[in-house]
Amino acid sequence: MNFTEPFVSIIIPTYKDWQRLSLCLDALSKQTFPGENFEVIVVNNDPEDAVPSFISLPENWQIIDEKKSGSYAARNKGLQLAKGPILGFTDSDCLPDKDWIYNAVHLFDEKKCDRIGGDIQIFYEDETSPTNAELYEKVFAFKQAETVNSIGACVTGNMFTKRDVFDKVGVFNDTLFSGGDYEWARRASEGGFNIEYGESVKIFHPARKTMQELVKKAKRVGGGTAHMLRGNKIAAIKDYLKTFEPDSYTLHMIKAYGNSLSTYQKFKVFFLRFYIRHTMNFEKLKVVFGKVANRA
Structure with a gap:
């Protein structure tokens, strides 16, 4: 070439x-x-x-x-x-x-x-x-x-x-x-x-090593994607409530990329995913309701 x-x-x-x-x-x-x-x-x-x-x-x-x-x-x-x-x-x-x-x-x-x-x-x-x-x-x-x-x-x-x-x-x-x-x-x-x-x-x-780093990223992503809702507070509430619905994506990702993890580690990752989703969607909700998104 x-x-x-x-x-x-x-x-x-x-x-x-x-x-x-x-x-x-x-x-x-x-x-x-x-x-x-x-x-x-x-x-x-x-x-x-x-x-x-x-x-x-x-x-x-x-x-x-x-x-x-x-x-x-x-x-x-x-x-x-x-x-x-x-x-x-x-x-x-x-x-x-x-x-x-x-x-x-x-x-x-x-x-x-x-x-x-x-x-x-x-x-x-x-x-x-x-x-x-x-x-x-x-x-x-x-x-x-x-x-x-x-x-x-x-x-x-x-x-x-x-x-x-x-x-x-x-x-x-x-x-x-x-x-x-x-x-x-x-x-x-x-x-x-x-x-x-x-x-x-x-x-x-x-890889991010600490939970603090994961939480910071989740808040940044949640706040950063709030613009897609264009100030629609009802949509933000609905997105937040989806946190508590069954998440087939999480199961797919663990199956596809967690083969080397033990069963105990897979359970930990599953519940961590719920916590991160909650953090991200709650931050998006807060930004739509007036909180200023930040880069941290």
Whole structure:
């Protein structure tokens, strides 16, 4: 394959996460895709948090600031400077596989697709003794294949797209702190832009280790998706009450992705799922009734 074209722009939002960003950048520096054919744009979403001295960048990589809060505002800032006809997105806590960019470019060429949702592999801090939160993440976190194939969307922790998709459907909704990738994907699908799941387009993501981290994410997602109800309080109440209905999705996910778990661990994950759903839907209810959604 001839790599003189295309040029690829990688966009990474970061927020007070320099240590993990340094590992992400190190993984990007080891890509098999030629270094002169891609750039990396890191967007610091807290301009008052200065770039530490241990972060060093190649000549065609850069760190810019975006003071408007939210990862989608940060990604939009990166889009303004990106030069490539292919855009890749990941997060500062992710570790791209060495063939990440190469395989994405190859898949675009092979499938003639417009967007790619790449595989996200979860790993534990201690593989021999996962916490309850890590077990939950193993079953429910970042199931890109299901998301791509069922609703034509993917998370921006591992997404590639042609630049002309943004040119036609617009940028991310930067009023959102969560769910902006799905909202953008809906516009892309409605615009006729197809998506492929890229099993070989792989990144590695640490599982959230504590319940506090899971709860923070559930509240962020609940608050971030409240906009879809357009202020409809009755719909918000109905969504909250659905928390207490039987959940076939939970059983499906445990069956599909919990094969390595013991029966006891599966029960724990089942009840954790109920708690997380309750937290998420209750936060969505509160935001619809006037609470301000936050990024935490």
